[in-house]
Amino acid sequence: MRAKTEEAVRQEYGDLFDEEAGPGRARVIRALDAGFRATPLPSSLNGFRPELPGTAAECRISLRPGRWTMAGPFAAVAAIVLIVAGSLAAGKSASVVDLGKPTNDVSSTGFPSLDSFHRIGTNLHVGTKPEVLFLGEFGAVSGTVDGERWAIIKALQQFGSLSRVAALQTGCDQRVAGYSLCTNPTFDLTRARYRSKYIAFADREIAILRTGGPWVKYAKLSGQAAVLYKRYAEIRNVPQRLKKIMEKGGPLAKLPMVVIGNYLAVQPHYIGQSDLQSSVPVTPNCGGCGGKSETVSFSTLHDALVHDRTIPEWPYAVIDINSEANVITALICHADGKKPTSVCTRPAIKQLLKLTK
Amino acid sequence: MQDPIHDLSALGDAELIALTPRDSRAFDELHRRHVQRVYHFLLIHTPTPEDAADLTQHVFLRAWESLRTYQDRGLPFRAWLIRVARNAAIDMYRRNQLLTWDHLSEDMYPIDIGGPEAESVRAEELNQLRIAMGRLSREKQELLALRFAAGLKAPEIAAIVGKSDYAVRKQLSRTLRELEGLYGASED
Numbered sequence: 001m002r003a004k005t006e007e008a009v010r011q012e013y014g015d016l017f018d019e020e021a022g023p024g025r026a027r028v029i030r031a032l033d034a035g036f037r038a039t040p041l042p043s044s045l046n047g048f049r050p051e052l053p054g055t056a057a058e059c060r061i062s063l064r065p066g067r068w069t070m071a072g073p074f075a076a077v078a079a080i081v082l083i084v085a086g087s088l089a090a091g092k093s094a095s096v097v098d099l100g101k102p103t104n105d106v107s108s109t110g111f112p113s114l115d116s117f118h119r120i121g122t123n124l125h126v127g128t129k130p131e132v133l134f135l136g137e138f139g140a141v142s143g144t145v146d147g148e149r150w151a152i153i154k155a156l157q158q159f160g161s162l163s164r165v166a167a168l169q170t171g172c173d174q175r176v177a178g179y180s181l182c183t184n185p186t187f188d189l190t191r192a193r194y195r196s197k198y199i200a201f202a203d204r205e206i207a208i209l210r211t212g213g214p215w216v217k218y219a220k221l222s223g224q225a226a227v228l229y230k231r232y233a234e235i236r237n238v239p240q241r242l243k244k245i246m247e248k249g250g251p252l253a254k255l256p257m258v259v260i261g262n263y264l265a266v267q268p269h270y271i272g273q274s275d276l277q278s279s280v281p282v283t284p285n286c287g288g289c290g291g292k293s294e295t296v297s298f299s300t301l302h303d304a305l306v307h308d309r310t311i312p313e314w315p316y317a318v319i320d321i322n323s324e325a326n327v328i329t330a331l332i333c334h335a336d337g338k339k340p341t342s343v344c345t346r347p348a349i350k351q352l353l354k355l356t357k
Numbered sequence: 358m359q360d361p362i363h364d365l366s367a368l369g370d371a372e373l374i375a376l377t378p379r380d381s382r383a384f385d386e387l388h389r390r391h392v393q394r395v396y397h398f399l400l401i402h403t404p405t406p407e408d409a410a411d412l413t414q415h416v417f418l419r420a421w422e423s424l425r426t427y428q429d430r431g432l433p434f435r436a437w438l439i440r441v442a443r444n445a446a447i448d449m450y451r452r453n454q455l456l457t458w459d460h461l462s463e464d465m466y467p468i469d470i471g472g473p474e475a476e477s478v479r480a481e482e483l484n485q486l487r488i489a490m491g492r493l494s495r496e497k498q499e500l501l502a503l504r505f506a507a508g509l510k511a512p513e514i515a516a517i518v519g520k521s522d523y524a525v526r527k528q529l530s531r532t533l534r535e536l537e538g539l540y541g542a543s544e545d
Contacts, residue, residue, distance in 0.1 A: 015511065016504075020530045024537040031486045032536075036397055036506040040411045047385060191405065223491035316435050 097162045099154040100306040104348040105322040116269040116354045122224050123262040126200035130335035133202050135257040138345055139181035139209030143273035145256045146186035151324035158329055158343045160196025168293045170213050171302040184276045185298035198336045232266050261335025269327045270320040370434040388417055391435050395442050397506035436513035441472045442470035489539035497532040
């Protein structure tokens with residue numbers, strides 16, 4: 001939807017041009033009008049034919065996409081079938097995010113630290129709960145961004161439960177938000193739901209690099225997330241004018257940006273590009289003669305985490321993800337008052353909590 | 358048997374409501390007329406557009422079930438519908454404590470970074486407004502949603518939020534004034 005002309009705005013919103021209106025009123029109203037009304041109506045809302053009475057119809061609305069034309073005695077049976085199918089689907093999602101029991105890994109180097117996380121003035125929260133915010137991107141085939149999602153999930157699962165998470169396999173035919181992209185093994189959290197007594201979680205994937213196409217901007221940030229992003233993170237191919245505005249907040253940094261309460265990191269603490277990718281010599285035993293890059297598969301990494309096994313070709317993947325998950329877990333414990341005790345008193349977490357300020 | 362009315366679009370909301378028990382197409386027409394406003398209003402109350410769509414369906418289902426209790430006592434059908442939507446959203450607040458501006462619109466945020474400069478500048482401008490709106494109180498944000506997303510006028514908003522027409526006008530004006538300031542400030 002295109003923004004209206006000033007004349008059209010004055011005609012439709014004449015009541016808002018009162019004596020208190022400043023010189024920028026028309027511009028603000030035009031932007032509000034365009035902004036609020038531009039999102040296209042999804043196809044699921046085309047038409048309404050409520051032929052189902054009572055409970056079955058209520059069941060229907062909890063399932064998507066909406067189907068509005070089930071009638072007669074089949075409706076209740078169909079609703080039950082759909083609910084069971086929904087539960088199974090939810091169960092499937094849960095297994096994808098089951099990344100094994102927490103470990104006491106704190107570092108592959110043997111020196112635990114929280115150096116990548118910095119205290120910031122902002123204390124993110126939703127209501128009374130501290131918030132964990134993940135800003136990432138898709139399609140850069142970035143081992144750091146893609147790897148960090150594993151650690152985030154492993155940490156979050158200790159404080160609540162994630163659902164509607166999809167696995168992304170290694171390859172260039174993966175899909176996120178309708179876009180085809182290349183990726184390392186990772187997760188699509190764009191539709192994720194997180195339930196927790198202790199914390200809130202928000203996933204914002206800033207941009208998507210489409211297979212064979214340019215970057216598209218995907219996430220729409222608001223409030224504190226937008227401010228923090230402008231201050232600490234970077235974006236690709238930004239027009240010069242926009243970049244200048246973004247740079248005002250400080251030096252540009254990198255994604256993924258992770259904020260946990262009042263701690264922020266703009267790169268993973270332990271996870272690196274080589275965790276998921278390795279250079280495999282073309283000719284065996286050829287020393288430093290170079291090779292091709294190979295990426296671990298989703299199932300190999302998932303199985304290794306579930307069973308806490310080292311993968312010979314990617315020896316740091318599991319320990320780095322587990323260590324990173326513990327750093328995130330410790331900072332969540334720091335933010336939420338060390339709850340639950342069963343999580344926050346594990347030796348690794350206690351060790352890391354001593355490093356918090 | 359009475360002949361069905363072929364051109365429902367020519368009828369007013371009140372006539373369609375009266376016709377609904379006899380002709381299911383009537384509510385379909387009401388849905389067609391108002392679904393976009395309800396959806397846009399609910400976008401700010403839900404974490405994803407899919408959730409807004411679900412909640413919109415829920416609102417129309419609730420409206421359809423309660424239609425016989427609706428009486429036009431100075432509150433037009435579209436305002437009544439938004440009140441149903443607002444109540445549904447409040448229920449959701451209580452459960453999830455949500456209020457988001459993420460879906461304010463696709464146009465409020467850049468769509469294609471690689472696009473022409475003009476598009477980028479516009480997107481940048483809209484983003485500044487978006488940040489400015491994020492600084493407003495929840496009450497003011499909702500007031501803007503009622504006016505711009507739901508398309509309600511001050512008297513209708515007043516009936517929904519339980520304030521006087523004058524108070525709503527005044528608050529809307531002050532909110533826009535505040536936004537003008539914040540919008541300008543975020544540009545500096």
